[in-house]
Amino acid sequence: MAVVAFWALAVLSVAGAVAVFTVDSMARATFALLVSLAAVGVLFLLIDLAYLGVLIVLMMVMEMMIMAVFMIMFMMNPAGLMPMTMVHGRRFALAVSGAVFAGLAALALLTPWPARRGTPPPDPAHALGMSIMGPQMLVMMVIGVAILATMIATVVLATDRGRYDRR
Amino acid sequence: MTVGPLIGYAVTLAVLAVAAAAFDAALAARPAAWGSAATAPLREVARLLTQQRRRTVLPDLVLLRAGVWSLPAAAVLAGVVLPLGERPVAESAVGVVWFNAMEVCVWGAVWLTGWAPNSVFPLVGGYRFVAQGLAYELPHMFALITAALGAGSLSVTEVAAAQREVWFVVWMPVAFVIYLVSALAMAFWGPFGQPVGGEVAGGVRVELAGPDRLVFQAGRYALLVVASAAAVPLFLGGGAGPLLPSWAWTLVKTVAVLGVLVWAGRRVPAVRMDRFTQASWLVLIPAALLQMLVVGLVVI
Structure with missing residues (x-):
């Protein structure tokens, strides 16, 4: 059950992150990012860190809405109403983000994680x-x-x- | 988890939401028309169910559906940690934070509903709500945390249990008043109804018709009910009271708070959200912090 939930949330999180850069509207990108980050928050519930998990969801929703406010305050495309691309310097950005993702994933997989000492606090x-x-x-x-x-x-x-x- | 509490919760929420709508209709009507006000919500439901959807030019339908449906979803999810009687539908050690997180989702719901139809007035209403949210959210959080601080726990059940001797409203009245104000603002009700205000032709919900409007309106009333219900375990002693069982006391207190909020919505003049922001940040936040300091000193 926990394994299924983990993979579902992991896929949802990455899919949301990909959607941020493939959609053509600021609003959709904002909420795709919210889905991605909220999925990470729910992942925290799986490792019994309820407080951090719920707090992540809370903060991310507020953060995205404040981003929506900034969108009308400071953007040349008021309120993000016109379709627009979400990437600049596509090739370079793809190379950098691909390399960073591969590096971090390799670190996570190759690091010899220490065995758990002690028990989680009540x-x-x-x-x-x-x-x-x-x-x-x-x-x-x-x-x-x-x-x-x-x-x-x-x-x-x-x-x-x-x-x-x-x- | 058994199905019993879940059904009980859903039925209670629905009945209270309809009752709130009926009371609101009665407040707006002349005494002679109070009889028809009682059935007004049900007639409105029937009307909206048979009405056609309105289509605007180039709407973002995915985001519109997400926004409209997440309003009632946020209200229902926020309410699951509130005990009706002894136990809530879902007991959580961080219930207060959960409640807060779910009602913040209302920001997203209202903004999306305003943004998605690709129409001016809903957009204005959506941004009005976000501005209002920035004003009420900090005092609201401080009020919630003050109650949790007084009980020494983030679990709503334990906050209610900590009031066996004396209700929190007695020794944290400022936090209670701030909570009620922010509850009105959260449900964009009455004085804080500018996001759906008449001077922007109905704001967020202008372009909503038929079932969409029904879901949105139901969500707003559910939000008002849940916000009232949360005041009971947080400040009004939960199910504590003589003679009656605890579920009955919870219900009585919830109805009382709900009645006050709906009544205030009809009797208090509208507050512009920029003025409210000023008042909120300059008066409510310092007041909430002072209240928290007092409670902190008492707890220590």
């Missing part, structure tokens, strides 16, 4: 929280602030002043 979400809020707290705080600053800076730089500013 509550993985709790263990994750302790890890993030304990030893990795400083790293997580810095990364969080850096991401937020990047997002705000990008928007501020891109929109000098908006039409709806009330001054």
Whole structure:
């Protein structure tokens, strides 16, 4: 059962990823990407990491919708309504992404993975929280602030002043 | 999993959704017409089932179907972790996060429904909802997490169980109010109904007719019901109460919250989503964080 689910989700994820580059509409590409990433999220449920799995689905949906907002804010093709190709520099991009995919797949298959030590904790979400809020707290705080600053800076730089500013 | 709870859940959800629609129709009607308001939802269902689909020029039908159907799907899936009585349909250790993830899928559903017909007003409505989503989602998440923090668990059942002594609404009233506001915004109901507003000719659902419109409307009412039902285990003590069994108390409280939300939808003026964003980020988020701080201090 778990094996069938794994392969179904793996195929769905890769198929979604391929669809991102073969469709001709921004909206379809966005939602193909969402299907691909949500399938990865559901894969996490298979390894009993319910919190991370559900969180991935949650974050990916919000992320794609924010991408839709950016689509009308900043694109030369407003709202992505016109058909357009999803690739630039097709040959070079294909070569690079093919090489990266092959490299990563080879690494995953050829690495001598260590045998499992210990047993999974009864509550993985709790263990994750302790890890993030304990030893990795400083790293997580810095990364969080850096991401937020990047997002705000990008928007501020891109929109000098908006039409709806009330001054 | 047995079939019993599943059927019970589906029937309860359907009945409450129809009841909400009937109450809404009664609020809009004069007292003399309250009798016909009670059957208004069923007549509307019959009308939509026999109505023809509307076709626009060059619609994206795949995305349209996906959007229209994922609205009720998101509502139904969000509700499976809510206990009706003792146990939910699907017990989950991360039920609160699951509920949140499923109701965020509504963003995708509404935006797709607005984008896919290739028509101006639905597109405007779809983007209005995404903008509104950016405003309500953060305070909403903080309100959910505050309840989970008070119980020390992400399981909805355990959050309800943690309120045996005192209901969370008593010592986290700010989080409760923020939850109700965000529930209205989530179902784009009443003051937050701009995505389907009259001044854009009905927004997202302009081009929906026949069965498509029925599914979309049913999804919206189901969402309102599920959002009301979630307030019960999160803030109102779940099934706790004297005399009656816990399922009955859950139902009574859900109907009460649902009634308040539907009533507020008819009585509160519309709020523009850019103003709501300002109020939400400047007032609701700090208020939610302060509430969380208080709860955190009490828990420690």
